[in-house]
Amino acid sequence: MARSDLIKPEIRSIAPYVPGKSIEEIAKKYCLSADKIIKLGSNENVLGPSPKALEAMVGHAQDINIYPSADAGELVSAISKYVGMPEDMIVGSGPGMDGLLDGLMRLLISPGSEVVISTPTFSYYELSARANGGTPVFVRRNDDFSIDVDSLKDAVTDATKMMFICSPNNPSGNSMSETELRSLVENVSCLVFVDEAYVEFADRTFVSLVNEYDNLIIGRTLSKAFGLAGLRIGYGIMPAWLKVEYMKAGTPFNVSSVALVAGSAALSDEEHLKRSQEMVREGRKYLMDYIPFTVYDSQANFVLVDVSPVKAKDVCEHLLRQGIIVRDCTSFRDAGESLIRVTIGTAEQNKKVVNGFSSF
Missing domain, CATH: 3.90.1150.10 (Aspartate Aminotransferase, domain 1)
Incomplete structure (x- = not known):
């Protein structure tokens, strides 16, 4: 062999x-x-990066011999203040949002599972799903890069565990509407993951809708607007029931101690x-x-x-x-x-x- x-x-x-x-x-x-x-x-x-983030990193460099908190609690608290959502609906992740995706795929995907992906878009959705035995189902966007809501709904089967939509989308830069998102989450049986990596530059966010729907997840990162790409910090906003299960599958200590303090400081630097x-x-x-x-x-x-x-x-x-x-x-x-x-x-x-x- x-x-x-x-x-x-x-x-x-x-x-x-x-x-x-x-x-x-x-x-x-x-x-x-x-x-x-x-x-x-x-x-x-x-x-x-934010000068406050740099200062926080230097100030805590001497503590890197100590493990960080297993659940990124300090960062979760800072994120909660930033997005206005309760801590029991927030998870911190590393490396970046990719770590959040990997945790969700490990939680949800087994051989035979499907994920629906609206293309062209960020390729890691497909990579993470395939690595866990999942089968990606691709639904091409319209010529103007808007999502094809009806085709996305039609692509969902009993085997579908997750639908991925990036908004603003990478690489096209356009956002979907609230009406489109509501139509999806209300009419599909799977979880809907909305990637808001670039939301700080956009005119809308869908974070508040997580309070209304128990199948909606928002993924975010500190790599873009906050200038911390090298620290690889991401986070997810999800229904409280899902966080409980996610924490079982997620890797403990996956956000470093330096990243925890730098991320928290960056979020406070308006x-x-x-x-x-x-x-x-x-x-x-x-x-x-x-x-x-x-x-x-x-x-x-x-x-x-x-x-x-x-x-x-x-x-x-x-x-x-x-x-x-x-x-x-x-x-x-x-x-x-x-x-x-x-x-x-x-x-x-x-x-x-x-x-x-x-x-x-």
Whole structure:
């Protein structure tokens, strides 16, 4: 028997995750100076983390020899204040929201289980489900990237455990409506997971609806608006009955002690959050106005650019040679070959992006 036969077939069938390119990778490949490269391919906060978060990390560094709280209680308390929901409906997670997804899949999915995914969207929903023996069922979004509510409902079977919807959606940046979400949760038997990773940049959130529906889960992260991508902090807002079960399946101590204090401090820094939001609002408008291709309206900290009739890979290659890292969306299921996702940067970075597209 080959050693590879020891690996579960569910894992062998998974296509590797495709991350955004790193500065080091591009500097080496194109013989560029790293300090001349701008990284706008992973939807990070270019302003960096909250100063309060940095101060909290330094102040607690000497305690890393001690295990953190098993249930991330300090962070859960800070999240509760931030979102206005009770602690018995909140779970902290690491690494990032991906950890929340893995915990839910471990809790819910067994061979034969199905999950419904509205595509194109974040690929980790599929990866996590497959890794746990689940079968993804894909429902393509409409041409304008709005969700197809009727088709999503029709895709649910007795085997469906979860439906995944990202709002604002990655990579398209658009949000679904409250009417659409209510129609789904009221007419399906499965759990509905709404990924609100980019909600701080949007004009709506569905957190309060968790009080009304016992099959709705909201996932969030501190990687985007709060600038803590390197600490990998996520959280979930879910019905109290589900939290009880989730805590049985979730990994204990999965949020580090440094992440607990940094995350709690970041959530309290309203000034830094407002600066980040304002930078994104101004940058979105600038890129939409001046990139010389079709740019979709966005509620996130990125915009989606359609460069058809040319291919995304050719435009991305052109930009990389200028030291501009953006995201070729070809690897997103059902995204086609002409879409590019661009993270909002500083005013100077955004100008460089516009010049790069304009010179193609």
